[in-house]
Amino acid sequence: RTSLGVVQGDVYHRTRNQGKHSRDQRIKPILQRIRNWIEENSLQVLPKSAIGKAMTYFVLQCPKLENVLIDG
Numbered sequence: 030r031t032s033l034g035v036v037q038g039d040v041y042h043r044t045r046n047q048g049k050h051s052r053d054q055r056i057k058p059i060l061q062r063i064r065n066w067i068e069e070n071s072l073q074v075l076p077k078s079a080i081g082k083a084m085t086y087f088v089l090q091c092p093k094l095e096n097v098l099i100d101g
Contacts, residue, residue, distance in 0.1 A: 049098075060095065067088060
């Protein structure tokens, strides 16, 4: 498993196109796996529980996280 921070650190010194390609190949699937997990499990947790709040936070912040796919 790879964290987003590790991937971003790996692509930091690449050219713009190389970095974008690497982020698309490595970060996009991580975000998709998290999103899928939340969709599969969101009805099994209370919205005001810690994990419920974390899930909501991720869903609301995901568009900002996806900006890294556009311009790093």
